[in-house]
Amino acid sequence: MTEQQQNPIATPVPGDLDQELTQAKRGLSKVTIGLGVVVLALVAFFGGVWTHSAVAGSSGGTAAQQPQRSGGGMRLGPGQGGGQGGTFRGGTMGTVDRIEGNTIYVKMPDGTEVKVTTSDSTKVETTVDGKMSDITPGSSVMVQGERTDDGVTANTITKRPSS
DSSP states (O other): OOHHHHOGGGSOOSSOHHHHHHHHOOOOOHHHHHHHHHHHHHHHHHHHHHHHHHHHOOOTTOOOOOOEEOTTSOEEOTTOSTTOOEEETTEEEEEEEEEETTEEEEEOTTSOEEEEEOOTTOEEESSSBOOGGGOOTTOEEEEEEEEETTEEEEEEEEEEOOO
16 A cells, blocks of 8 residues: 555645635625515514513503593593593403402492402501591492402502592
């Protein structure tokens, strides 16, 4: 056997290897850059959708309520109508119909009734610090808490001035 057959590395490579490697390092093509931009746009879009759903939570399938001007020029947002009731994310607002133990039944303007469950950790707010005994049938209240299958579990109840 000759020396070239025993040591294949010693054999010269046909062609110019440096030139072939230089041609292969052209950089990113326009297609690669375009696909990268599309992927980045999709990630940003779906990231925004995910963030919105995580932060905003469920709105119960209704459109977001926009603040409206009352006759006095004051902006009223969701749940701020004087003496009017309504529902908003995680709570309800209306007039106390009756109280049974730690449960308050709030009557909505349309006549429906919402069961509000309270506990020792439920915060009751009035213009001064309040307690459950401050809430009586006929009180206008705003309830913030967690929506349940049969109503709302209250975190905070705010007694509103009667209109």
